[in-house]
Amino acid sequence: MAKKDLKDESKPVLERNDSDMDFNRTPIPGTLPILPLRGTVIYPTMVIPLLVAREKSIRMINEVLDGDQIIGLVAQKNPEEEDPAADDIYSIGIAAQIIKLIKMPDNSVRIMIEGLGRIRIKRFVRKEPYFIARVEKITERFTQSLKSDALIRNIRGLFKDIVSNSPNLPKELNLIIQNISEPGKLADIIASSLNLTLEERQEILTIADITKRLERVHVLLNREQEILKLGNKIQSQIKDEMDKAQREYYLRQQMRALQKELGETDDRTVEIEELGQRIEQANLPGEAYDAAVKELDRLKRMPPAAAEYTVSRTYLDWILELPWSISTEDNLDTRLVQNILDQDHFGLEKVKKRIVEYIAVRHLKKDMKGPILCFVGPPGTGKTSLGKSIARAMDRKFHRISVGGVKDEAEIRGHRRTYVGALPGRIIQGLRKAGARNPVFMLDEVDKIGMDFRGDPASALLEVLDPEQNFSFSDHYLDLTFDLSKVMFITTANIIETIPPALKDRMEVMYLTGYTHEEKIEIARRHLIPRQLNEHGLTSRQLQFRKSALMGIIQSYTREAGVRNLEREIAAICRAVAREVVEGRKEVAVITADRLSFFLGPVKVFPELGARANDPGVAIGLAYTPSGGDILYIEATRMPGKKSITLTGQLGEVMKESAQAAISYVRSIAHRFDIPDDYFESSDLHIHVPEGAVPKDGPSAGVTIATALVSLLANRTVAEKTAMTGEITLRGHVLPVGGIKEKTLAAYRAGINTVILPKKNEKDLEEIPDYVRQKVQFVFVSKVDEVLRQAIPASAENGAD
Numbered sequence: 001m002a003k004k005d006l007k008d009e010s011k012p013v014l015e016r017n018d019s020d021m022d023f024n025r026t027p028i029p030g031t032l033p034i035l036p037l038r039g040t041v042i043y044p045t046m047v048i049p050l051l052v053a054r055e056k057s058i059r060m061i062n063e064v065l066d067g068d069q070i071i072g073l074v075a076q077k078n079p080e081e082e083d084p085a086a087d088d089i090y091s092i093g094i095a096a097q098i099i100k101l102i103k104m105p106d107n108s109v110r111i112m113i114e115g116l117g118r119i120r121i122k123r124f125v126r127k128e129p130y131f132i133a134r135v136e137k138i139t140e141r142f143t144q145s146l147k148s149d150a151l152i153r154n155i156r157g158l159f160k161d162i163v164s165n166s167p168n169l170p171k172e173l174n175l176i177i178q179n180i181s182e183p184g185k186l187a188d189i190i191a192s193s194l195n196l197t198l199e200e201r202q203e204i205l206t207i208a209d210i211t212k213r214l215e216r217v218h219v220l221l222n223r224e225q226e227i228l229k230l231g232n233k234i235q236s237q238i239k240d241e242m243d244k245a246q247r248e249y250y251l252r253q254q255m256r257a258l259q260k261e262l263g264e265t266d267d268r269t270v271e272i273e274e275l276g277q278r279i280e281q282a283n284l285p286g287e288a289y290d291a292a293v294k295e296l297d298r299l300k301r302m303p304p305a306a307a308e309y310t311v312s313r314t315y316l317d318w319i320l321e322l323p324w325s326i327s328t329e330d331n332l333d334t335r336l337v338q339n340i341l342d343q344d345h346f347g348l349e350k351v352k353k354r355i356v357e358y359i360a361v362r363h364l365k366k367d368m369k370g371p372i373l374c375f376v377g378p379p380g381t382g383k384t385s386l387g388k389s390i391a392r393a394m395d396r397k398f399h400r401i402s403v404g405g406v407k408d409e410a411e412i413r414g415h416r417r418t419y420v421g422a423l424p425g426r427i428i429q430g431l432r433k434a435g436a437r438n439p440v441f442m443l444d445e446v447d448k449i450g451m452d453f454r455g456d457p458a459s460a461l462l463e464v465l466d467p468e469q470n471f472s473f474s475d476h477y478l479d480l481t482f483d484l485s486k487v488m489f490i491t492t493a494n495i496i497e498t499i500p501p502a503l504k505d506r507m508e509v510m511y512l513t514g515y516t517h518e519e520k521i522e523i524a525r526r527h528l529i530p531r532q533l534n535e536h537g538l539t540s541r542q543l544q545f546r547k548s549a550l551m552g553i554i555q556s557y558t559r560e561a562g563v564r565n566l567e568r569e570i571a572a573i574c575r576a577v578a579r580e581v582v583e584g585r586k587e588v589a590v591i592t593a594d595r596l597s598f599f600l601g602p603v604k605v606f607p608e609l610g611a612r613a614n615d616p617g618v619a620i621g622l623a624y625t626p627s628g629g630d631i632l633y634i635e636a637t638r639m640p641g642k643k644s645i646t647l648t649g650q651l652g653e654v655m656k657e658s659a660q661a662a663i664s665y666v667r668s669i670a671h672r673f674d675i676p677d678d679y680f681e682s683s684d685l686h687i688h689v690p691e692g693a694v695p696k697d698g699p700s701a702g703v704t705i706a707t708a709l710v711s712l713l714a715n716r717t718v719a720e721k722t723a724m725t726g727e728i729t730l731r732g733h734v735l736p737v738g739g740i741k742e743k744t745l746a747a748y749r750a751g752i753n754t755v756i757l758p759k760k761n762e763k764d765l766e767e768i769p770d771y772v773r774q775k776v777q778f779v780f781v782s783k784v785d786e787v788l789r790q791a792i793p794a795s796a797e798n799g800a801d
Contacts, residue, residue: 029068029070031135032095032119033064033130034074035060035131036089037075037076038079042113042192043188044117044185049113050112051110052109053109054083058107061111065101070097071097073095074093074121075090075201076089076090092120092121092205092206094117094118094119096114098112098113099113099114117137118138118208120138138208141210142183145211147211154218156186158218159190162194162224162228165232177189187210194224195224200220203216272296275316279320282320282324283325284324285324291480292316292320295316296316299312315477322482323431323436327436327486331359331393331395334356337393338352340393341355341389341393344385344392344527345386346519346523346527347519348382354508371488372466372506373488373489373508373510374490374493374504374510375493375510376447376493376496378514378560378742379494379560379561379562380563381562382512383512387490387492394488398440399441399442400441401443402445403426403444403445403446403449403457404446405449407451411426412427413427413475413476416476417477417479424475424478425460425475425476427464428475428477431482437483438486440490441488441490442491443461443489445492446493447498448493448498458500458503461503465507467485491507513561514742515561515563517555520554520563520566528570529570536574536577538578542577542588542589546591548592549592549596552593553569553570556603557569557603559605561746569600577589615717616711617636617708618633618635620634620724621633621700621701621703621725622724623701624698624742634707634708635687635688635708638685638686638712639683639684642681642684643680643681643682643683643684644684645687646687648686648687649690649691654698658705659701659705662705662706665728665730665732665784666709669732679713687709699735703726707787707788707791707792714792718791718792719793722753722755722791723747723750723754723755724757724787725758726757727758732783733783735760736761740757740764741767744772745772754779755776756780756791757779757781758780758781759781759782
């Protein structure tokens with residue numbers, strides 16, 4: 001059991017009469033055993049019970065009982081000290097006589113003591129097993145004066161007021177204080193009754209001058225009175241507020257009861273109550289909850305006819321209708337997700353792999369942030385539909401917005417509520433429509449975002465598409481933070497170059513290349529034809545497509561990397577057959593290649609290889625456009641003149657510079673092809689890239705321009721069905737270029753059987769489908785000389801250095 005020191009168990013209520021206050025009757029010895037007091041200070045003339053529990057203290061009490069029963073009582077400086085040393089107790093205390101002792105069942109001792117007088121410890125004679133010290137009695141000084149009389153009168157009045165207002169002091173204390181005539185005793189009794197700290201109690205005990213002691217007690221009484229007044233004032237205010245709230249509640253209940261009896265309803269009151277209930281049930285985060293409650297308080301004080309009433313009500317509706325804590329549960333079955341993606345899309349293996357990997361990581365780490373993906377590819381390759389498929393596979397909500405042509409930053413971040421008709425931005429609007437905080441959110445055409453005096457939407461998207469920032473996205477209208485880290489953002493673009501670098505850096509770019517003819521046929525069979533049959537009310541028993549028909553549509557009626565125009569042509573055939581069915585056709589309509597002209601009209605796309613293959617000065621290049629890969633004809637011709645150079649075909653600056661580099665290189669090697677030195681002095685050169693209405697740019701046509709010029713000047717044709725791409729330098733080196741897969745697929749679709757590529761692009765063959773590599777021969781070069789040997793075989797005789 002923990003040992004306890006002497007403790008004060010009650011307020012002092014026993015004291016001697018004034019006639020018994022002659023301390024000389026009980027002389028105080030010069031040497032006394034010292035009993036440390038913990039947490040209390042005892043004053044002279046007090047009769048008080050104490051509990052003694054420490055073994056040292058109990059031993060001292062037992063030994064003192066055999067003598068004069070007088071001990072010294074001195075307070076510990078630190079009440080928590082279990083075994084105080086000599087320096088741990090104050091030097092001033094009191095001498096007290098033990099007048100009664102009771103032994104308790106737990107071996108502790110309860111004693112009743114009577115204070116005799118103040119003492120000061122001069123020195124310790126012994127410290128073990130308990131303290132024994134030499135002490136001297138402190139003589140109290142008092143000189144009666146008008147000041148002391150005034151102090152006594154004020155102290156009695158203050159104490160009476162305190163007893164009247166304090167619930168903790170017995171009323172009998174007033175009678176006791178009025179009957180005490182000795183000033184020193186009056187000060188001691190009042191000090192023992194107040195709620196003072198140990199240091200303040202010890203300070204009163206230390207003051208020997210009774211007038212000064214009265215002054216200090218007067219100060220403490222004034223402080224206690226102020227504390228009581230302030231406490232009563234606070235209590236009164238709380239009571240008034242509670243009474244007011246109860247009164248208002250009672251009146252409201254009465255008003256409702258009267259309205260109910262009269263069959264009347266207050267629509268505004270009902271509306272306010274419903275909003276309050278919605279706020280409590282919405283499970284809002286702390287910031288949003290505080291804002292909603294504050295706005296509701298404003299709404300209560302606002303007349304319905306005020307212009308701000310509708311604004312405030314709309315703001316509350318937006319807060320309450322957002323999915324602050326509503327989430328859908330993700331489907332984390334990787335096999336099921338893979339099956340759904342395969343059902344919806346043919347090919348696109350890299351994208352599917354990335355999504356399944358994300359699902360696998362989400363299975364292991366539940367609080368993973370949503371990825372920021374960017375699908376880049378030609379139109380019609382399935383970017384938007386792939387986003388829908390991802391949402392379906394993951395069991396998430398899907399929302400799509402198009403940011404193409406958006407020029408106002410407020411479209412993303414919203415307008416501030418100070419504007420008339422202000423609304424949140426498209427991000428917050430989309431989350432409200434989705435109804436969940438973790439949807440698949442698609443930002444379409446992100447490469448076509450504009451910018452004007454109203455701001456830069458692309459810069460506003462930097463926060464939205466940054467996983468390190470979007471957990472605290474702030475919309476200007478709401479002026480609250482919303483966590484977007486659980487949203488799976490997918491952006492789409494046709495070309496990557498027009499996306500601002502800072503925005504592109506925040507996204508994981510995934511390229512969706514064009515489809516081959518075989519892939520398009522498979523996509524048409526699995527997805528396009530069934531969808532169009534369903535949309536036109538037809539069945540496979542009424543309309544069927546042969547493979548030759550699909551190949552005919554792809555080759556003769558469409559020229560695209562995707563399948564959008566292919567689906568349109570299939571829809572045109574479906575409409576024609578639907579009309580025949582309505583007019584009475586019974587048998588199945590089988591579409592073959594030779595019937596395409598009947599349904600679709602004349603051929604729209606003609607192969608150009610045969611028309612130009614035998615002309616010197618013509619070479620076939622490969623280009624990458626927003627619509628995918630394409631073949632590019634470079635034509636060069638010569639005419640008498642004064643060495644001028646003309647470039648036409650709506651060429652960009654980079655392509656013009658590439659043409660100049662090719663011309664300079666060809667002039668530097670003209671002697672290899674037996675071209676006279678004055679040939680260029682008397683000739684004008686014209687380089688043209690057909691389809692002049694289509695803008696063209698980039699450095700990859702360098703080798704094609706050089707080949708066309710050499711073919712023209714040497715009067716030799718380029719090898720049949722040979723295409724090329726690569727940037728050249730003035731020293732004749734061939735540098736790598738991009739878009740190899742798209743360019744190769746374009747060559748394959750056009751019937752090219754030999755493709756010349758830069759040596760450093762050999763690694764890109766891994767992305768080329770196997771059946772394309774089997775049908776197309778790839779030649780890798782590092783110098784223009786190698787290109788010329790392959791493209792113009794006859795030039796090898798004169799091309800050696």
